Amino acid sequence: MVDELIIGGKSIRSRLITGSGKYRDDRIIKDVLQAADCDVITVALRRIDFDRPEESIMNHIPEGKILLSNTSGARTAEEAVRVARLAREMGCGNWIKIEVINDSKYLLPDNSETLKATEILAEDGFVVLPYMSPELASARRMVDAGAAAVMPLGAPIGSNRGLQTRELLEILISEIEIPVIVDAGIGRPSDAALAMEIGADAVLLNTAIASSDDPVSMACAFKLAVEAGRLAFLAGIAGQSKIAIASSPLTGFLSN
Amino acid sequence: MVIKVNGVDESVDFNMSVMNFLKEKSLDPARVVIEINHNIIKKNQYSEYILQDGDSVEILRFVGGG
Numbered sequence: 001m002v003d004e005l006i007i008g009g010k011s012i013r014s015r016l017i018t019g020s021g022k023y024r025d026d027r028i029i030k031d032v033l034q035a036a037d038c039d040v041i042t043v044a045l046r047r048i049d050f051d052r053p054e055e056s057i058m059n060h061i062p063e064g065k066i067l068l069s070n071t072s073g074a075r076t077a078e079e080a081v082r083v084a085r086l087a088r089e090m091g092c093g094n095w096i097k098i099e100v101i102n103d104s105k106y107l108l109p110d111n112s113e114t115l116k117a118t119e120i121l122a123e124d125g126f127v128v129l130p131y132m133s134p135e136l137a138s139a140r141r142m143v144d145a146g147a148a149a150v151m152p153l154g155a156p157i158g159s160n161r162g163l164q165t166r167e168l169l170e171i172l173i174s175e176i177e178i179p180v181i182v183d184a185g186i187g188r189p190s191d192a193a194l195a196m197e198i199g200a201d202a203v204l205l206n207t208a209i210a211s212s213d214d215p216v217s218m219a220c221a222f223k224l225a226v227e228a229g230r231l232a233f234l235a236g237i238a239g240q241s242k243i244a245i246a247s248s249p250l251t252g253f254l255s256n
Numbered sequence: 257m258v259i260k261v262n263g264v265d266e267s268v269d270f271n272m273s274v275m276n277f278l279k280e281k282s283l284d285p286a287r288v289v290i291e292i293n294h295n296i297i298k299k300n301q302y303s304e305y306i307l308q309d310g311d312s313v314e315i316l317r318f319v320g321g322g
Contacts, residue, residue, distance in 0.1 A: 019320070019321060019322030020320040020321060020322075021319070021320035021321045021322050022320065022322070023320060026320065029320075042321050042322055043318040043319065043320065043321050044318070044319050044320065044321025044322075045289070045316050045317070045318060045319070046316060046317070046319045047262045047263075047314065047315065047316050048262065048281075048283065048288060048315045048316060048317050050262075050281060053281055053282040053283045053284075054282070054284070055317070056284075056287040056317045056318055056319075057317075057318045057319050057320050057321075058287060058317075058318055067318075069318070069321075070321050070322070072321055072322075082291075082294075085296055086289045086291060086296055086316060087289070087318075089289045089296050089298065089299065090288075090289050090318065091286075091299065092318075157322065184322075204322070205322075206321075206322030207322065
């Protein structure tokens with residue numbers, strides 16, 4: 001049986017989605033993406049810097065990757081829809097990560113506005129991946145609204161605090177039939193492995209790689225962690241016990 | 257005439273097409289998206305669309321993001 005991840009009708013080989021932000025030097029991105037071996041990369045849309053007109057993150061992203069534009073900066077569904085349609089006009093595909101945030105302290109998404117944007121953009125032919133707080137009723141509505149996957153957070157963006165929302169993530173993974181991609185808060189490869197072990201379909205992370213001392217090595221570590229976690233999930237993780245269960249029989253010892 | 261570009265007033269010649277404006281600013285049309293008065297301008301219209309006095313222009317490009 002082939003272990004495929006299908007999003008928006010497309011088969012995605014790698015379950016690690018990486019961001020392209022926060023790098024001390026954007027020129028490292030190419031090497032990071034190679035080490036991460038990911039297929040999907042997120043980008044954002046911002047006003048041109050007229051002092052540096054040649055500058056575009058596209059200069060650092062190799063051909064053949066699926067671009068997942070986000071709607072960061074949007075505080076309402078209306079703004080998210082506007083950004084999404086502009087991003088699509090770049091001609092790099094119609095995948096969109098809906099990010100609607102009107103809380104500047106925790107950067108937690110507004111599920112209600114995100115749902116509104118999901119409905120409009122799914123209807124408009126986008127492959128919609130809404131970034132959301134892990135709440136089952138909202139996730140079900142995102143599915144009904146036409147989302148291609150849901151992207152619940154593990155912890156606030158950039159916090160590197162891991163899967164603080166683990167139990168809620170497990171509920172979504174159990175109940176939501178479209179891919180569940182844990183997005184935000186993943187701080188170390190073991191967090192990514194854990195997300196995959198509990199059954200997430202993929203993970204999305206940016207800060208953990210970009211802000212590490214050696215982003216290229218860290219990208220490789222995350223690649224391995226995501227693969228390990230997925231393999232473990234498919235292999236069927238053994239249950240836990242409160243008491244010890246010996247590895248060898250408790251009889252047949254050599255007598256004194 | 258005066259247009260607003262990314263929130264800043266700018267003086268431009270009459271009969272300036274979007275494409276020519278991009279060329280003046282050394283911007284690659286393939287690397288930007290443009291909205292004028294809240295309408296997205298399709299890339300294949302950059303040469304035809306002539307900027308008007310008072311236009312509010314937004315020019316954006318992809319940057320790093322998570």
